[in-house]
Amino acid sequence: MQLTLSSPLDMHLHLRDGKMLEIVAPLSAKEFAGALVMPNLVPPVTSKEMVQSYKERILQVCKDDRFTPYMSLFFLPEYDYEFLQELKDTILAIKLYPAGITTNSEGGVDNFSLEALAPTLEAMNELGIPLCVHGETNGFVMDREAEFIPIYERIAKRFPELKIIMEHITTKEAVDALMRFENLYATITLHHLHITLDDVAGGLLRPHLFCKPIAKRPEDRMALRKVAFMAHEKVMFGSDSAPHPRDKKEAPGCAAGIFTAPVALSALAQIFEEAGVLENLQKFVSDNAQKIYNITPPKKEVRLVKEPFEVPASYADVVPMFAGQELKWRVESVL
Amino acid sequence: MQLTLSSPLDMHLHLRDGKMLEIVAPLSAKEFAGALVMPNLVPPVTSKEMVQSYKERILQVCKDDRFTPYMSLFFLPEYDYEFLQELKDTILAIKLYPAGITTNSEGGVDNFSLEALAPTLEAMNELGIPLCVHGETNGFVMDREAEFIPIYERIAKRFPELKIIMEHITTKEAVDALMRFENLYATITLHHLHITLDDVAGGLLRPHLFCKPIAKRPEDRMALRKVAFMAHEKVMFGSDSAPHPRDKKEAPGCAAGIFTAPVALSALAQIFEEAGVLENLQKFVSDNAQKIYNITPPKKEVRLVKEPFEVPASYADVVPMFAGQELKWRVESVL
Numbered sequence: 001m002q003l004t005l006s007s008p009l010d011m012h013l014h015l016r017d018g019k020m021l022e023i024v025a026p027l028s029a030k031e032f033a034g035a036l037v038m039p040n041l042v043p044p045v046t047s048k049e050m051v052q053s054y055k056e057r058i059l060q061v062c063k064d065d066r067f068t069p070y071m072s073l074f075f076l077p078e079y080d081y082e083f084l085q086e087l088k089d090t091i092l093a094i095k096l097y098p099a100g101i102t103t104n105s106e107g108g109v110d111n112f113s114l115e116a117l118a119p120t121l122e123a124m125n126e127l128g129i130p131l132c133v134h135g136e137t138n139g140f141v142m143d144r145e146a147e148f149i150p151i152y153e154r155i156a157k158r159f160p161e162l163k164i165i166m167e168h169i170t171t172k173e174a175v176d177a178l179m180r181f182e183n184l185y186a187t188i189t190l191h192h193l194h195i196t197l198d199d200v201a202g203g204l205l206r207p208h209l210f211c212k213p214i215a216k217r218p219e220d221r222m223a224l225r226k227v228a229f230m231a232h233e234k235v236m237f238g239s240d241s242a243p244h245p246r247d248k249k250e251a252p253g254c255a256a257g258i259f260t261a262p263v264a265l266s267a268l269a270q271i272f273e274e275a276g277v278l279e280n281l282q283k284f285v286s287d288n289a290q291k292i293y294n295i296t297p298p299k300k301e302v303r304l305v306k307e308p309f310e311v312p313a314s315y316a317d318v319v320p321m322f323a324g325q326e327l328k329w330r331v332e333s334v335l
Numbered sequence: 336m337q338l339t340l341s342s343p344l345d346m347h348l349h350l351r352d353g354k355m356l357e358i359v360a361p362l363s364a365k366e367f368a369g370a371l372v373m374p375n376l377v378p379p380v381t382s383k384e385m386v387q388s389y390k391e392r393i394l395q396v397c398k399d400d401r402f403t404p405y406m407s408l409f410f411l412p413e414y415d416y417e418f419l420q421e422l423k424d425t426i427l428a429i430k431l432y433p434a435g436i437t438t439n440s441e442g443g444v445d446n447f448s449l450e451a452l453a454p455t456l457e458a459m460n461e462l463g464i465p466l467c468v469h470g471e472t473n474g475f476v477m478d479r480e481a482e483f484i485p486i487y488e489r490i491a492k493r494f495p496e497l498k499i500i501m502e503h504i505t506t507k508e509a510v511d512a513l514m515r516f517e518n519l520y521a522t523i524t525l526h527h528l529h530i531t532l533d534d535v536a537g538g539l540l541r542p543h544l545f546c547k548p549i550a551k552r553p554e555d556r557m558a559l560r561k562v563a564f565m566a567h568e569k570v571m572f573g574s575d576s577a578p579h580p581r582d583k584k585e586a587p588g589c590a591a592g593i594f595t596a597p598v599a600l601s602a603l604a605q606i607f608e609e610a611g612v613l614e615n616l617q618k619f620v621s622d623n624a625q626k627i628y629n630i631t632p633p634k635k636e637v638r639l640v641k642e643p644f645e646v647p648a649s650y651a652d653v654v655p656m657f658a659g660q661e662l663k664w665r666v667e668s669v670l
Contacts (some may be wrong), residue, residue, distance in 0.1 A: 140476070140553055141537040199631045201536065202476040205589035214536055250587055254540035329417055 001306040002332070003269055003278060007297045008285040012132075012167055012187045012238025013261065014038045015058060015069070022061045023316045024243050027262040029067035031331055033286070033297040036070045036132070036238070039095055040104040048087045055090075066298035072132060077109060077116050081123040088094050093130040093165070093295060094120070100147075101136050102212040102256060103115040103242065108134075112151045114158055121159055124280035126259075130163040130293065135174070136213055142197075145213050146173040155179040159224035163292065168192065168240045170213045172223035178234055187238025188228050190267050191258045191321060196221050207254040208319055211242065216258075221238070229275045231283035236292060241262050243318045260321045265302060266309050267322065269329035273306075336641040337667070338613060339603055340445040342368035342632045343620040347467075347502055347522045347573025348596065349373045349438075350404070357396045358651040359578050362597040364402035366666055368621070368632040371467070371573065374430055375439040379409035383422045390425075407467060412444060412451050416458040424452045426498070427628060428465040429455070431641060433483075436471050437547040437591060438577065443469075447486050451494055456494055465498040466490070466626065469547055470509070477532075480548050481508040490535060491516040498627065503527065503575045505548045507558035513569055521625050522573025523563050525602050526593045526656060531556050542589040543654055546577065549591075564610045566618035574599050578653045585654075595656045600637060601644050602657065604664035608641075636670040 013035040019052035028035055037058065039045035045054055051071045058069045060219040071089060073079075086093075097108035109117070124131055136144035136150055156164055178184050195215045197244055200206050209215070224318050227235050241264070242257025249255060260267070265285070272281045290296065309330035311322040348370040350360045363370050374380035374392065380389055386406045393404045408414075410431035419429075432443035444452070459466055470487055471479035491499055501509055501521040506581060513519050530550045535541050544550070562570050576599070577592025584590060593604070600620070607616045625631065644665035646657040 140531065142552070195476065198476050201545065201549055204591070205540070205542055205587075207540055207542075207587050207589075210540045211538065219475070250585075252540075252542050252585055254542075255541070307409050 003281070003304045003329070005282055005285060005302045005304070006266065007300050008265060008302055009033060009237070009289045009297055010239045010241070010261065010264065011236050011289045011293070012033040012036055012038065012189070012240045014040070014240070014257070016243060017041050017054070017057065020243055020245070020318070021057060024060055024241070024259070025061045025319060026063070027315060028241070029062035029064040031262070031265055031302055031334065033066060033300040034070055034295070036072060037094055039072045039074040040097065040102075042104050044104065044107050045072070046074050046076055048090055050051050051087065051090050060154060066300050068297055070293075070295065074107070075109065075113070075120060075131075077120050079120040079123060081126060084120075084123045084127055084129060088127050088129060091129070092253055092295070093132045094124060095132040095134070097134045098136060098138070100226070101134055101138065105134070111247045114154060117155070120160065121155065125159045125162045130165060132165045132167050134167050135302055141214055142216065143171070145171045149173055149177045152184065153181065156183050159183070165292070168238060169224065170214060170216045171220045173227060175223040175227055178227075184234070186235050188224050188235055189238060189240045190260045190264050191215065192221065192224055193228055193271060194267070207249050208321070208323065209258060210256055211240070211258045212256040225275070226282055229272065229277045229280060231280035233288055233291065235284070236289040237264075237268070237285045246314065246317045246319055249319060255276045258321050259318050262315060263311055263322050263327065265304060265331055266329045269304050270327055273329070302331060303333045303335070304329045305332045311325035338616070338639045338664070340600065340617055340620060340637045340639070342635050343600060343637055344368060344572070344624045344632055345370040345574045345576070345596065345599065346571050346624045346628070347371055347373065347524070347575045349375070349575070349577045349592070351578060352376050352389070352392065352627045355578055355580070355653070356392060358653060359576070359594070359596060360393055360396045361398070362650060363576070364397035364399040366597070366600055366637055366669060368401060368635040369403035369405055369630070371427060374407045375432065375437075376407040377551055378437050379410055379439065379442050380407070381409050383425055386422065386425050386587055401635050403632055405628075405630065409453045410444065410455060410466075412446070412455050414455040414458060419455075419458045419464060423462050423464060427630070428467045429459060430467040430469070432469045433471060433473065436469055436473065440469070447488060448622060452490070456490065456497065460497045465500060467502050468501050473620070476549055477551065480504070480506045484512045487512055487519060491518050494518070500627070503548060503573060504559065505551045506555045510558040510562055519633065520569050520571070522575070523570055524573060525576045525595045525599050526550065527556065527559055528563055528606060529561060529602070542584050543656070543658070544593060545589055545591055546575070546593045547591040560610070563619055564584045564607065564612045564615060566615035566623060566636070567609055568623055568626065570619070571624040572599075572603070572620045581649065581652045581654055593656050594653050597650060598646055598655050598657050598662065600639060600666055601662045601664045604639050605662055608664070637666060638670070639664045640667045
């Protein structure tokens with residue numbers, strides 16, 4: 001059995017910088033035609049120069065002209081129209097982080113009133129720049145996403161033309177909200193289709209499955225699977241692949257993030273096949289994103305075959321999801 | 336400010352065996368007058384000889400004749416009256432574990448029908464031996480305790496004279512159930528009065544706060560605090576102090592359990608004082624247990640003073656709760 005995916009896209013990817021960038025970026029470039037690259041570096045990516053320079057560093061290590069790093073800007077409330085107009089052709093989206101909510105998000109937003117967000121949101125709205133949001137409050141860990149939904153709704157109502165992407169959604173509440181507003185879209189990760197909190201902390205504690213937003217309840221996973229498996233036009237694949245060196249993951253105070261980029265297409269093929277919806281994977285990993293973002297990625301045909309794929313124990317010192325396990329599909333060739 | 340506790344008791348304690356027993360048992364013996372010792376060794380404690388031999392090993396390393404290790408037997412459904420009659424004076428209680436639910440519980444119960452449990456329960460009922468229960472199903476990690484409550488109710492109804500102790504309760508559902516049946520009692524740990532899932536996985540991942548049952552929601556902790564702080568006659572302190580060597584806690588696949596025994600009285604004094612109910616701590620850590628179990632522990636006066644206590648980074652290779660932090664009360668003397 002085989003499957004050919006045309007120009008797969010990863011619409012939520014952490015490539016980091018420096019040595020980590022060199023390890024992880026080529027792995028995404030090999031199997032994807034493009035990826036939306038997150039801007040939470042230290043310091044965050046907040047200017048045209050920073051975007052351009054980061055993009056150059058990515059292209060340098062990828063050495064693949066059929067991989068497009070779609071760039072994002074770190075949301076600050078005080079951007080204005082002129083500033084963003086200058087930047088418009090350099091970025092695909094602006095990513096909003098609540099302050100301190102995840103890795104390198106300390107400079108994020110702490111006032112979610114429309115008044116506070118208005119300068120940037122109004123300019124984005126006029127310029128047609130999509131807004132990507134890490135939608136969590138600082139409440140109890142299992143409630144953070146559901147508690148954030150009123151903020152999504154407030155922005156979606158005030159700016160009905162603005163495309164808002166609910167990033168890495170994890171709950172049935174988020175799926176419900178997604179359906180209530182025409183201008184809401186969402187990315188869904190591989191790992192949130194796979195695991196629940198049980199996998200992280202139900203048996204022994206598994207730091208390599210610890211991520212933000214944390215994996216939720218079985219009924220939440222079911223809601224995500226439902227819209228992903230039907231490749232609902234409002235959802236698209238975003239891995240949120242978030243590499244950390246092994247020593248940051250395996251010590252007390254483990255950082256949040258699961259490294260899935262090099263196993264994503266194999267694992268997605270496996271669960272889509274198990275669900276009997278392999279034919280919907282093309283939409284989920286590419287077509288929907290092309291429509292939502294209005295992009296045409298480089299042509300790239302990724303052929304997967306149903307043959308065992310032994311996932312490496314690590315890529316350099318980064319441990320991937322399914323490390324040492326066997327997946328049922330492997331990428332055979334990229335044309 | 337000072338506080339004298341008379342004969343404090345820890346009614347749920349893991350002392351392990353061998354080298355670990357040597358490290359941890361003297362720490363409990365120093366500050367407590369007695370403790371109910373859990374039987375989940377490898378193999379579990381299932382005979383009179385095993386109970387007696389384990390008790391001797393404990394007494395040998397404690398070297399304190401004012402510390403009573405109250406012994407428990409590992410619940411098996413097939414015990415009969417004669418067997419338990421033989422054992423009655425050797426043990427204080429029988430501890431029931433669902434199979435595989437926590438550390439060394441593989442030989443536990445997997446059929447909770449009254450028919451299956453009847454031989455042992457009927458004999459315990461006739462002999463007046465209390466039943467201690469680790470009350471969790473193998474369901475979703477946040478639901479396991481609430482899902483187990485019908486089993487508590489079934490046993491409580493069928494054997495209204497049998498004293499049943501809901502061990503280390505963590506949810507408001509358990510507190511509610513506790514109040515519905517006269518013959519239900521409960522232990523509450525220090526850590527479940529302190530933390531929620533947020534402390535384990537809300538920021539970075541904290542393996543030293545990972546335990547079974549896992550810490551739950553803020554409203555659950557509030558329900559536990561309410562009955563503990565008023566020293567409700569149905570609840571008593573049981574630390575569930577569960578030591579693991581540092582390398583078992585700090586590596587992927589971290590074992591469940593928090594080591595609290597040597598910090599328990601200091602930390603309890605602190606939170607009871609902060610709640611304005613310091614006068615209720617005596618009941619919570621001793622008087623209630625004496626009534627529930629009908630025991631008279633050795634006389635031991637433990638004087639605490641409100642002075643900084645720098646918690647050691649570790650005891651041998653076992654990391655305690657609050658390692659390296661400062662608690663506000665310390666044990667000054669034991670008379």
